[in-house]
Amino acid sequence: MRNIMIEIEYDGSNYSGWQVQPNAITIQEEIMKALKKLEGKDVVIHGSGRTDAGVHAYGQVATFLMERNIPVERLPLAMNSNLPKDITIIDAKEVPMDFHARYSAIGKRYIYHIYESRYRSAILRNYSYHINYKLDRSKMMEASKLLIGTHDFRGFMSNGSSVEDTVRTIKSLEFKSDGENIYMIIEGDGFLYNMVRIITGTLVQIGAGNKPLEQIEKILKTKDRSLAGHTAPPQGLFLDKVFYPLTH
């Protein structure tokens, strides 16, 4: 029995998110189906965390136990041949038995893609958040700096989450601009439910002049979700990388 870690790229457009659920097609389920063909029986896989419907990943990570003796370097191609084309295994390695995709993770990086243009983009429709008005990008950058560090991010979490400890550390939050495209790259030790999308929605409102810069400090202080911006749509969000102490 080996403990296997896989890295997965996926286009979340056609899925009800990562996690297996009844009456819905999910990414986790598709990967478990592909693995079953290799292993000959059901295999439970553990992801580093869920992603919502429409959210994409360049580097989601999952772990599972495998009995069949397929060389680990052949696993990506073997699994990909059983997977739909919008899910790809891009790496596989054997890891120690106590390694777990979720519990061993020490950080994550997300990219959020904003498309600022008068008209919607046909090609980017499933891969960006279309904003059809001007954003003050330098104001958004200034506001984003107030989020870096260790804070109680409860005000940036969607209601309904059962998490109790809402203190997280944002290690870095950077913006890259390329014409109509704005990429927010955010790295931290962990993220609350919808945290990246609510941060994006809040920064967009600041960039649009609908909220003042000081709103960030007010949300952090009061922990009041209603003071933060809207939850930006899922299709702009990409889970870019999951960090682990040993393997990365």
Place this chain on the structure above:
Amino acid sequence: MRNIMIEIEYDGSNYSGWQVQPNAITIQEEIMKALKKLEGKDVVIHGSGRTDAGVHAYGQVATFLMERNIPVERLPLAMNSNLPKDITIIDAKEVPMDFHARYSAIGKRYIYHIYESRYRSAILRNYSYHINYKLDRSKMMEASKLLIGTHDFRGFMSNGSSVEDTVRTIKSLEFKSDGENIYMIIEGDGFLYNMVRIITGTLVQIGAGNKPLEQIEKILKTKDRSLAGHTAPPQGLFLDKVFYPLTH
């Protein structure tokens, strides 16, 4: 009656190409359906040229005559609200009556996207040509220089085309590299059927070491299609811009 020119971005993944044809959904047809709703009757639109099934456009151009007096600056939004999300009108203007999207064009620019990586990309599957071996990028660039200028490109044209004059001028051919992504940007006064895709296929074979650099000159001299490379797949191709003498 006004002569209107529109610029169109589209994701060609779900269409049988640009041109109206029986028993197939095409981009031209979708735009004509959207226009009919505004004009109240059938409107024939003329594109700058066809694109094949799966080929995309950042800036396809079409012209048509319009009777209804909708202000031209409102046309994009009015048309987009009647169009599927993978087709977007990104500009509209009134042009002189003798202006024609196809016959007035003096040049075109295409981008071809190659994704060079061991495993296929889930997110780019419909927007790039996946090559799972190493390409010698500097050799490809060297070979591409031999194509610049005025040549008879008959050897780079798919059979079955009825075009007689096969002399074209390639104004520029550049490569941009960004990690696993290679973008070929090619501009010329016009392109033969499948010319960009056959040029790509030939350069890929040169980059893979399967054809020598001198093959380019041999194809140009002999005009023999069988000496050129394969036709690279449609999903890597983007019609980027159409050039006109007055408007651009």
